[in-house]
Amino acid sequence: xxxxxxxxxxxxxxxxxxxxxxxxxxxxxxxxxxxxxxxxxxxxxxxxxxxxxxxxxxxxxxxxxxxxxxxxxxxxxxxxxxxxxxxxxxxxxxxxxxxxxxxxxxxxxxxxxxxxxxxxxxxxxxxxxxxxxxxxxxxxxxxxxxxxxxxxxxxxxxxxxxxxxxxxxxxxxxxxxxxxxxxxxxxxxxxxxxxxxxxxxxxxxxxxxxxxxxxxxxxxxxxxxxxxxxxxxxxxxxxxxxxxxxxxxxxxxxxxxxxxxxxxxxxxxxxxxxxxxxxxxxxxxxxxxxxxxxxxxxxxxxxxxxxxxxxxxxxxxxxxxxxxxxxxxxxxxxxxxxxxxxxxxxxxxxxxxxxxxxxxxxxxxxxxxxxxxxxxxxxxxxxxxxxxxxxxxxxxxxxxxxxxxxxxxxxxxxxxxxxxxxxxxxxxxxxxxxxxxxxxxxxxxxxxxxxxxxxxxxxxxxxxxxxxxxxxxxxxxxxxxxxxxxxxxxxxxxxxxxxxxxxxxxxxxxxxxxxxxxxxxxxxxxxxxxxxxxxxxxxxxxxxxxxxxxxxxxxxxxxxxxxxxxxxxxxxxxxxxxxxxxxxxxxxxxxxxxxxxxxxxxxxxxxxxxxxxxxxxxxxxxxxxxxxxxxxxxxxxxxxxxxxxxxxxxxxxxxxxxxxxxxxxxxxxxxxxxxxxxxxxxxxxxxxxxxxxxxxxxxxxxxxxxxxxxxxxxxxxxxxxxxxxxxxxxxxxxxxxxxxxxxxxxxxxxxxxxxxxxxxxxxxxxxxxxxxxxxxxxxxxxxxxxxxxxxxxxxxxxxxxxxxxxxx
Amino acid sequence: xxxxxxxxxxxxxxxxxxxxxxxxxxxxxxxxxxxxxxxxxxxxxxxxxxxxxxxxxxxxxxxxxxxxxxxxxxxxxxxxxxxxxxxxxxxxxxxxxxxxxxxxxxxxxxxxxxxxxxxxxxxxxxxxxxxxxxxxxxxxxxxxxxxxxxxxxx
Numbered sequence: 001x002x003x004x005x006x007x008x009x010x011x012x013x014x015x016x017x018x019x020x021x022x023x024x025x026x027x028x029x030x031x032x033x034x035x036x037x038x039x040x041x042x043x044x045x046x047x048x049x050x051x052x053x054x055x056x057x058x059x060x061x062x063x064x065x066x067x068x069x070x071x072x073x074x075x076x077x078x079x080x081x082x083x084x085x086x087x088x089x090x091x092x093x094x095x096x097x098x099x100x101x102x103x104x105x106x107x108x109x110x111x112x113x114x115x116x117x118x119x120x121x122x123x124x125x126x127x128x129x130x131x132x133x134x135x136x137x138x139x140x141x142x143x144x145x146x147x148x149x150x151x152x153x154x155x156x157x158x159x160x161x162x163x164x165x166x167x168x169x170x171x172x173x174x175x176x177x178x179x180x181x182x183x184x185x186x187x188x189x190x191x192x193x194x195x196x197x198x199x200x201x202x203x204x205x206x207x208x209x210x211x212x213x214x215x216x217x218x219x220x221x222x223x224x225x226x227x228x229x230x231x232x233x234x235x236x237x238x239x240x241x242x243x244x245x246x247x248x249x250x251x252x253x254x255x256x257x258x259x260x261x262x263x264x265x266x267x268x269x270x271x272x273x274x275x276x277x278x279x280x281x282x283x284x285x286x287x288x289x290x291x292x293x294x295x296x297x298x299x300x301x302x303x304x305x306x307x308x309x310x311x312x313x314x315x316x317x318x319x320x321x322x323x324x325x326x327x328x329x330x331x332x333x334x335x336x337x338x339x340x341x342x343x344x345x346x347x348x349x350x351x352x353x354x355x356x357x358x359x360x361x362x363x364x365x366x367x368x369x370x371x372x373x374x375x376x377x378x379x380x381x382x383x384x385x386x387x388x389x390x391x392x393x394x395x396x397x398x399x400x401x402x403x404x405x406x407x408x409x410x411x412x413x414x415x416x417x418x419x420x421x422x423x424x425x426x427x428x429x430x431x432x433x434x435x436x437x438x439x440x441x442x443x444x445x446x447x448x449x450x451x452x453x454x455x456x457x458x459x460x461x462x463x464x465x466x467x468x469x470x471x472x473x474x475x476x477x478x479x480x481x482x483x484x485x486x487x488x489x490x491x492x493x494x495x496x497x498x499x500x501x502x503x504x505x506x507x508x509x510x511x512x513x514x515x516x517x518x519x520x521x522x523x524x525x526x527x528x529x530x531x532x533x534x535x536x537x538x539x540x541x542x543x544x545x546x547x548x549x550x551x552x553x554x555x556x557x558x559x560x561x562x563x564x565x566x567x568x569x570x571x572x573x574x575x576x577x578x579x580x581x582x583x584x585x586x587x588x589x590x591x592x593x594x595x596x597x598x599x600x601x602x603x604x605x606x607x608x609x610x611x612x613x614x615x616x617x618x619x620x621x622x623x624x625x626x627x628x629x630x631x632x633x634x635x636x637x638x639x640x641x642x643x644x645x646x647x648x649x650x651x652x653x654x655x656x657x658x659x660x661x662x663x664x665x666x667x668x669x670x671x672x673x674x675x676x677x678x679x680x681x682x683x684x685x686x687x688x689x690x691x692x693x694x695x696x697x698x699x700x701x702x703x704x705x706x707x708x709x710x711x712x713x714x715x716x717x718x719x720x721x722x723x724x725x726x727x728x729x730x731x732x733x734x735x736x737x738x739x740x741x742x743x744x745x746x747x748x749x750x751x752x753x754x755x756x757x758x759x760x761x762x763x764x765x766x767x768x769x770x771x772x773x774x775x776x777x778x779x780x781x782x783x784x785x786x787x788x789x790x791x792x793x794x795x796x797x798x799x800x801x802x803x804x805x806x807x808x
Numbered sequence: 809x810x811x812x813x814x815x816x817x818x819x820x821x822x823x824x825x826x827x828x829x830x831x832x833x834x835x836x837x838x839x840x841x842x843x844x845x846x847x848x849x850x851x852x853x854x855x856x857x858x859x860x861x862x863x864x865x866x867x868x869x870x871x872x873x874x875x876x877x878x879x880x881x882x883x884x885x886x887x888x889x890x891x892x893x894x895x896x897x898x899x900x901x902x903x904x905x906x907x908x909x910x911x912x913x914x915x916x917x918x919x920x921x922x923x924x925x926x927x928x929x930x931x932x933x934x935x936x937x938x939x940x941x942x943x944x945x946x947x948x949x950x951x952x953x954x955x956x957x958x959x960x961x962x
Contacts, residue, residue, distance in 0.1 A: 024913050031912075067916055074822055074915065076837070096950045103919055110830040133946045143928035145830065168942065171932055179928040205933040212930050250935045253890065260934040263887050303886035338855040343885060374854040 023067045030075070043077055054085050062089060063100045070100075070107055083108050083115040090122045095134065098126070102137045111147030120150050127157045132168055135161075139172040143179040151180040155187050162194045167203040174198065174209030178216050188217055192224055199234055204251055204258055207238070211264045218271050229272050232279050236286045239265050243290055254298035266290075266307040273315030280316040287312050291324055302332070302340050306347070313351050326351070326358040333365040338374055345369065345380035352387045363388050367397070370404045379412060386419040394427040398437060406444050413448040417441050421453065431464040435471055439488070443478055446485025454490050459603045461495060469508040472499040476516065480524055484533050490541045493528060496521060497545025498600060501552040518553045522546065526563065536572055543567060543575055547582045551597045561586055688716065692778070692791040696721030697750070699778065703796050709769065711796070713762045719750040721782060728780040730760055735773055739765040750780075772796045809929035810888070811863060811878040812839070813922070815911065818872050820844040823911050824918055828929035843876050857885050868892050872908050894936065895925055901940055920946065 026046060033039035046068060053065040066085055073079035086108060089101025109116045119141075126138035139161075142154060158180060161173035177191045195217060198210035218225040242257045242265075251258035269287075273280040287308055296302045305328055312325040332344035345366065352359045366388065369381035382404070389397045398420065405416045420441055428434035438457050441449065461471050475492040483489050496503060500521055507513045528534050528542040543564070550560045564586065567579035585593050692699035702714040719725045728748045734740050745760040766772060774793045781787070815824040822840055831839070846858060847867045858865040860878070866888040867876040875892045879885065896906070898921050903910040911918050924939045926932060933939050 023916075027913055071915060074825065076822075099920070099946070099950060100916065103916060110827075110832075112830065112832065131949065133942075133949055136942075136946075140923050140927055144828065147830075172927060175927040175930055175932050178930065182928075204935060205938065208931060208934055250937050258934050259890065260887065260931050263884050267882070267884075299886050300890055303884055303890060306886055307884055338853070339857060339886065339889070342855045342857055373851075376855055376857065376859075 023064060023071065026068050027071060030071075039075075043072055043075070047072065047077070047081075051081060054082070058092075062092075063094075063097045066100050066104050070104055073107060079108055083113060087115055087118045087122075090119050090126075095131070098134060098137055102141045105141055106144045110145050111150075116145065116147060117149065120153055123150070124154060124157060127154065127161065132166060135169055136172055139169070139176045143172075143176040146176075146179060146183065148183045151183045151187070155180050155184070155190055159190055159194060162191070162198070167201070167206050170198075170201070171203065171205035171209045174206065174213050178209075178213050181213075181216050181220065185220055188220055188224070192217055192227075196228075196231065199231060199238075204261055208261050208264060211235075211261070211268050215264070215268045215271065218268070225272065229276065229279050232269065232272055232282045235265055235269060235272075236283055239269075239286055239290070243286075243293060253300040255295050256298075256300045256304060259300040259304050262290075262304050263307045266304070266311050270311040270314050273311070275316065277316050283311075283315070284317060284321060287317065288321055288324065291321075291328060296331075299337075299339075302335075302337075306332075306343055309347060313347075313355075322355060323358060326355055326362075330362040330365065333362055333369070338372070338377060341369060341372070342374070342377050342380060345377070345384055349380065349384055349387070352384060356388075359384075360388060360390075363393065363397075367400050370400065370408075375409055375411070378408065379415075382408075382412060382416060382419065386423060389423040389427060391427045394423065394429060395433075398423065402437070402440055402444070405441065410448075413445045414450075417445050417449045421449075421456075431460075432467055432470065435461065435464060435467060436474075439474060439478065442485055442488040442491070443482075446488045449487055454487050457487075457491050458494055461491075462600060462602050465602070468495075468499045469502040469505070470511060471495060472503045473508050473511045473514075476503055476521070476524070477514075479528070483528055483531055486535050486538050489528055489534065489538050493525065493538070493541040493545040496525065497541075497548035500545075500549045504553065518549075518556045519559075521549065521553075522556055522559055522563075525549075529563070529567075536574060539572070540574055540578060543578050543582075547578075547585075548597050550586075551594050691793050692776075692789075694789060695782070695787065697725060697778065697780065697782075697787075699776070699791065701793065701796075709766050711764045711766065711772065713764060713774070713796075715760045715762065715776070716757050717750055717759070717778075718754055718757045719752055720754050722752055723783050724752050725750040725780045725782050728758055728778070731777045731779075732762055733775045733777075734764060735770055737766070737768045737770055738772065739767075741765075809880060809883070810891075810926065811880070811929065813875070813877045813926070814840060814843055815918075816840075816844050816847075816874050816876070817908060818848070818874070820848060823873060823908065824915060824922070826919070826922055826926070828926075844874075847874055847876055856889060866892070870896050873911070891926070891931060895922065897936060898925060898939055898943075901936070902943060 030039060030042055030046075033042055050065045050069050050072075053059075053061055062085065066082060066089060069079050069082040069085075073082075082104060086101050086104035089097045090105060092098060092101065105116070105119055109119070123138045123142055126134050129135050129138075139158075142150065142158075146154070158173050158176050161169055162177060165173070177195075181188050181191065191213065195210060195213045198206060198213070201207050201210065214228055214231070218228050239262065242262055245257050248257055251261075253259050256262070269283050273283055290308045291305065291312070294301050294304050294308070296305050309325040309328050312321050317325075326348075329344045329347055332340045333348075335341055335344075348359050348362070348366070363385075366381055366384050369377055370385065372378055372381065385397065385401065401416065401420050401423070405413065405420065408416055420437065424434050424437045428437065435457075438453075438460070442453070442457075461468070464471070472495045475488075475495045478488060479492040479496070502508075503516050503521060504518065525542050525546045529539050529546070534542070546560055546563055550557050553560075564579050564582045567575050568583055570576045570579060585596065589596075688700040688702050690698060690700045696719055698718055698720065700716045700718075702716070704712045704714075706712055715730060717728065717730070726749050728745075728750055730742075730745065732740060732742060741763040743761040743763070745758055747758050750756060750758050762774075764772065764774075773795075775790060776793065777788065777790045779786070779788045809828065811827075811829050813824075813826040813828075814822065816822050822844075825836070825840065827836060842860070843865070846860065846865070850858075850867075856866055856868055858867070863878045863880065864883065864885055865876065865878050866885050867874055868889060869875075875896070877888055877892065879888055899906040899911070899918065902917070902921055903914070921939070921943055924933065924942050933942075
């Protein structure tokens, strides 16, 4: 019954009542709609009504209709048919119509609509209207949605208003000028003279606008900035007036006199004092005064203090002032208001590099903030804590960070884990501590660590030879407890495979002895192999580890043999290939199995790309060995052979070094030896042939045949002069039928005294098998002089091109 | 400079939107959706600042309405909180114990008041008294004109 009544009422409302249903009435009707569909129906009817109202022309109802349309627009319905109406209403002489017309323009028109240009003329007229409220409408609209053309058109008007009018209009004209400058930067010069004089205004609104305008001018033009530096004393005077003035109720906010203006002036002072001693000196006293006298019990005061601190840190302030600023931030950290704690940490983050010691003093409080409820605060505290880790506090900080890792929200875990790795990398007091820490992270948050963690950890473990026994025991225990964390499992499998003999020994100084039998170990590895939780990579690790144990255990070799042969028919291609190869190792090459599976040599951590992956990338790997040539992204043949071998033996999925022991002779010979063992494959270390030697620059090439038609040529440039060679570039040309692809060079600076090299790889495809020739042009600068030269390579020594090694 | 200012209810219904940058309609709708989702998801005792793209979002809840604005990097967040508070005080002065319904049914007045406080994304007047006087004067101008034309206001 009530439904019928409602529908009847609605019906009456829309057919019987006068078309000028008041705005508020319409709003009430729309809100009473019970479903989305009902609302849509009402809106449709209203819009139809509004449209017919617009068509009727001037009947005194137009402003009501536009107002209704604006409400409908806010609900999310299309309202573009009202754009022209806005234009018409703006041109009307009636204030009420203008008011709603301008509001409609700000809501419905933006600079992309064509209709916006049509209001330019109305705005121009209204800017000179007798009523300041009409002028104000025009100014406000221009500052809100004025396009670049409109701004260009009306800039002179605005400039005039800046100078000649009443403060109500002046303040608005000032902000309009700011908008114009943002839209059309070239017009900045037009407003610069007036901006200066505006600083002597008494009215706070105008003063505020003036400061905003000057800030905008200075930020855009360094010359203007220099000009306005002369205004620093005046600004300081104004600030002093605000800080020391008697109570002014009109501008007072929680005991601070006009904090809005204070904050803007401080921001302008920051820009003017930056990198300039004179200006900075002129404001030192003021900043000290504001910093000490401002009451920060309410937000307004804290806002002013915050801005003051930012200013102090960004100009050339004296050290006493800086300490004062950091102490204010420290005080903020203890504030009950969470917002203030948050911004304090954001600010500390900005200065932790430059004023490290000062921030260190507040480390305790920062670490406490890790326990805050708010995730944003936690995040800030984490970043700051990681920045504060140093050799001195590493143990205590790591304790806190590890606790944090176990309870932190999931979105922060990956960042925490990498931060911990970085810190451990730089400051670990001992290898054992380092390994323990990494293991702890892997057990707690193994799923959130980066991919490089596994090879990095393995490399770390190999270097800590005295801890092999300890490490493998710890890993074994972690493995039998839980095999869900893939990175942990991978490392554990690798270690067990490598150091299984130590595991069997049972005793180890730092762990309680536990008897582990060969069966136990093989059980553990088999569990990993069979578990559905193990990723394919992990199973690869486990299989290889099982294989390696065949030389380290004595009784259960048959069990290993059977495991390996089972996986020979595994669906996973990688596992199958491995199993087949291992099988072959058992059957045909059993005599060399021991040598193939023997202990890995200690791996070198060399290239920069090898760090424990941290986003901030602050770490510079100390170059422990003598300076090696930096080879980014280059794989020369023997190196890739070494990698393949590692793959066969070490079970690491990712090639450990993109630029491995750059073909240094010891590695090559050992790989050659092993290859000899594998019987009958000629591999000679690829020779480097020198092709050019002049003025201290020497160029060598290495070439390798990839397939019948593809050749990889590596060009190596070195510099034996006293000075660095810079802007080094190579260009190459080859006979017509040969295709050439040049890879990016490793760099374009060749250090002097032969301390470094630049390498560049060139891929050649020679489908017609013509005789290979190449012409190379080198260009470089040395001691300020430009050099250019060409070298022709007529024959690529055939001995240098060897068939490449392909694994079993 | 402020990029935009939004008012929305606890159910995510938009009550006021002021944009200080030219953005296409679709973009604006998306931003409104993002803001409402983000802000409404915040737990009660968390800080009032968020990061979104390269902007700082400052929001504050007053009764059933969320006031939310977006700032650039150099802007002072605490001052933005004061600005939002100033706006609420002005609304309160104008409507007398303002509530959400006042803003719903008199949205155009809420805009007029905002246009006296902010312009081009910046504060234009720091004296509450001055703003209140200007609004009263403009309303008077409108009413006198309307009385003269013997037609009611909206």
